[in-house]
Amino acid sequence: MSNSSTQKIFSFMAGIVSVMILLCLPLSSTAQPTINDQMSKAELYRQITQLEQIGEYSTAAEAYRLIAEKDLAEIDNLDKAIKNYIEAQKLFEKAGDSVRMYQTINDLGHLYSGSEYYLEAIAMFEKVKSYASRTLDTLTQARMLQQIGEIYIARKQVSEASRYLEQASKLNLQIQDTLLSVINQLTITALTGHRKMFSDLPDSMRLELSKYDSIRYESFLPSIHLHVGMYNMRAKKYKLAEYYFHQGLKLSGHDTFVKRELYRYLSECYEKMNDYPAALSVMKTYNNFNDSLNDASKSSSIQQMLLNSKNIERETELQEMALDRNITALKSRISKVFSVGLLVAVVFMLIVSYIFIRSFQQRLNANQIITKQNEELTQRKINELETNLKIETMSSMLTGQEVERERIARDLHDSLGGLLSTVKLHFDAIQVKNPEITSQKEYSKAYTLLDAACAEVRTISNNMQPGALLKMGIVPAIKDLINRIESEEMPHIEFIHYGPLHNLPTSIILHIFRIVQELLYNCIKHAHAKEILIQLIRNEEDLEIMVEDDGQGYDPAEIKKGMGTENVSARVNFLKGEISVYSVIGTGTTSTITIPYTQEMAEGEVFSNFDPEMF
DSSP: OOHHHHHHHHHHHHHHHHHHHHHHHHHHHTSOOOOOTTSOHHHHHHHHHHHHHTTOHHHHHHHHHHHHHHHHTSGGGHHHHHHHHHHHHHHHHHHTOHHHHHHHHHHHHHHHHHTTOHHHHHHHHHHHHHHHHHTTOHHHHHHHHHHHHHHHHHTTOHHHHHHHHHHHHHHHHHTTOHHHHHHHHHHHHHHHOOSOOOTTSOTTOOOOGGGOOSHHHHTTHHHHHHHHHHHHHHTTOHHHHHHHHHHHHHHOTTOHHHHHHHHHHHHHHHHHTTOHHHHHHHHHHHHHHHHHHHHHHHHHHHHHHHHHHHHHHHHHHHHHHHHHHHHHHHHHTHHHHHHHHHHHHHHHHHHHHHHHHHHHHHHHHHHHHHHHHHHHHHHHHHHHHHHHHHHHHHHHHHHHHHHHHHHHHHHIIIIIHHHHHHHHHHHHHHHHHOGGGGGSHHHHHHHHHHHHHHHHHHHHHHHHSOHHHHHHOHHHHHHHHHHHHOOSSSOEEEEEEESOOTTOOHHHHHHHHHHHHHHHHHIIIIIOOSEEEEEEEEOSSEEEEEEEEOSOOOOTTTSOOOHHHHHHHHHHHHTTOEEEEEEETTTEEEEEEEEEOOHHHHTSHHHHSSOGGGO
16 A cells, blocks of 8 residues: 555544544533532532533522532621522522522521521511412411511510411411411410410420421421420420520521520520529620621621722723713814703703792692691591590480489388388288278278389389399390380280390490380380380390380471480480381381490490499
8 A cells, every 4th residue: 555545544534533523522511510519619619600601590509509508607608608699599580490599588588687687588588478479388488477577586576576476377277287386376475475374285395396307397496496495484494495495506507597596595594593604604605606697797798898899999980981982072062062052951941940830839739738638637636526525425414314313213212112111001000900990991092092102112213223134134124124014004015135145244234224115115105006026136246126016106207306215315326326217107116226236345435434333
């Protein structure tokens, strides 16, 4: 074989090898970089650059998270960890990975709370809660509410903390997470002291929280121990509280927020136990830990200030360069600017004049609106004062009436009643001494009239002071009233009642009795009815009184109000109720009264200001 043929063969083979090398080079350059937690931070940063170049944003974000976790191993690098988590959040958002993006936001919230950036932490947890609400993730919603509640505990905002923990407890019950629900209730009790302590919990409430080490509870075990310890401190079970605080510190790891709170409450616990050396030791640890966090926060602030300073210098340079370009351009256009400037000045004056006139008009309209609102507010206050005055007047009038009724009834019973009873005893004594006197017509008539007078005094006294009302309640009192009225000459009276009426306060049953009494007497005196129906019904939100008769009826517009009707209206208005009367001439009359009534209203001023001693 000739040398030229050999050279051609070698050249051909070299060309094939070169092509193969060129084909292999792109394959090796496009191989996707991998990451793992064994890499150093420098290696991870290099991988992030390559991952972003090929569009693997989600993997690059995971690399940032790994760097942040390495930063968390040192408290001094908290600011760097926060920055790396922020970068991870941006890349997850760019990759469209919502789940891990909000997981990163949650981690940011923990870091902010650990650095005492509480408002920023709350904002992060609120974002995650909103996302969980949109995706119907009740478990995550409950966890975020829990986190926000803990931050408010650290800020010593008890009412806000209780509100968020109460919401978390309700969601925990929905997902059948009774452990956290009970612990939240324990925490609310420990914070507010408004609820009674849980008496059914054993003294050695060792819940063995370590068995709840699944993913569902793992991140919450330190705060769970913190809350259970807080409750036991509130219950004065200091040894048990000390146990839970120590367990929480063992599990706290990098959770600086919970660790700080555990140190603080453990110091308070030792102080409650009068173990002052231990309290001082823990307080020193807490102060050192807190100082480290503060130094980290200061470092972050200084770095942020340097970054802002560099940005300001760069912006200043850019502004100076732009200013030079503008000066050059303005020199060439100076002649045109003069004429345009004149036109702009005229337009500017017109705009300023328009703005001034419009501002003046708006100010004038605003003053008119404010004046009108002040007048309405003043009128509203006057109406409220008039209403309060009417209520006080009605209260005084009704109280005065009842006091006067009680006085008259007592005088009738004790004075006139006793006198009539004495007279009757004398009549009986005369009859014993002179039995033949009973045959005299005048004596029998006088004795009959004396019995009638005694009965009348008794009836009037009972009507004015219904003793059965206090002894037996509203229903027996109305029945007793009906029994005293019913006779052959009187109409038939039927009484129907429904609902729990036995536990009404004394003040309201007196008003109900007086209303029913007045309406019943009106039916007897004026309606000439044969049948009367009385209904007393208690619903969940009101009381209804209905009195119906089949009498002659009347036109309510043509009837003048008497003292009895005025008393009924006054009592209904005092109880903030409503009264309606439906009457047709020749058919009968129906009076309906509705009184708003709930347990809260029963404990309020309307019913509690009435003096039950008026009976």
